[in-house]
Amino acid sequence: MTVAHPYLAEPLPRAFAHRGWHVGELANMENSLPAFRQAVAEGYRYIETDVHATSDGVVVVHHDASLDRTTDGTGPIARQSWNTVRRAKVGGKAGVSRLEDVLEELPGAFFNVDVKAGAAVEPFVRALRRTNAFDRVAAASFSDARLARLRKLAGPRLITSLGPRSAAVLWANGWLPFLRPGFLSRGVMAQVPLRQGPMTIVDRAFLRAATRAGIEVHTWTIDDKEQMRALLDLGVHGIVTDRPDLLRELLIERGAWQPGAGGQHGDAVS
Secondary structure, three states, X not given: OOOOOHHHOOOOOEEEEEOOOOOHHHOOOOOOHHHHHHHHHOOOOEEEEEEEEOOOOOEEEOOOOEOOOOEXXXXXXXXXXXXXXXXXXXXXXXXXXXXXXHHHHOOOOXXXXXXXXXXXXXXXXXXXXXXXXXXXXXXXXXXXXXXXXXXXXXXXXXXXXXXHHHHHHHHHHHHOOOOOHHHOOOOOEEEEEOEEOOEEOOOHHHHHHHHXXXXXXXXXXXXXXXXXXXXXXXXXXXXXXXOHHHHHHHHHHOOOOOOOOOOOOXXXXX
């Protein structure tokens, strides 16, 4: 890889705790500060999460547009003030967190942040500026237009994943190598599922095209240990998982586990 950015300076492969460590006692605590703290305590350097913005422009860590599924609150986040949203408890236990609070609480962690709504774009960039977190945050989105806005507002300090159209071009480049990688929009990571319907996305051709373009491939959301093994053997650069315990176990077996400074499992690596 040729991209010189602190986010990508850590050793490969990249292990992402999807929405934090929400297994075992924390099973109902996805995207909560306790789940993020536990991921770091378990040795994870990279955490995947999501953000929305409240009606008064506060960026909160939450996957769904509404509070209903994971908290004791109700209703769309975008239609409620921070003063209301903050009262909702994830899993009935921990309050919904502001992105800034999470970044300040865990200064050694890298975050992959899916910006879920257009209204969150500008507040998200402002939050990164206030916390000076550009070196440890990467932005993702299922919207190419949203990613373009993020890049325009934040400038080159913010690295991003490829949007859906760019990922499709990268996939096509694996089978039609005469396409120029420069045709891709800016983005340094292809964060994609293994399959999309009947179509396999991540295969040797896709990885070859990514290598030619200088792009890392991160596969989500992989929760089966043998599938993780097969993808690592194939050469993916990162795996996003809801079973960070299994991914860590596999990486330790392979001698590839590189725990962060907060990890309690660093002595497991021979």
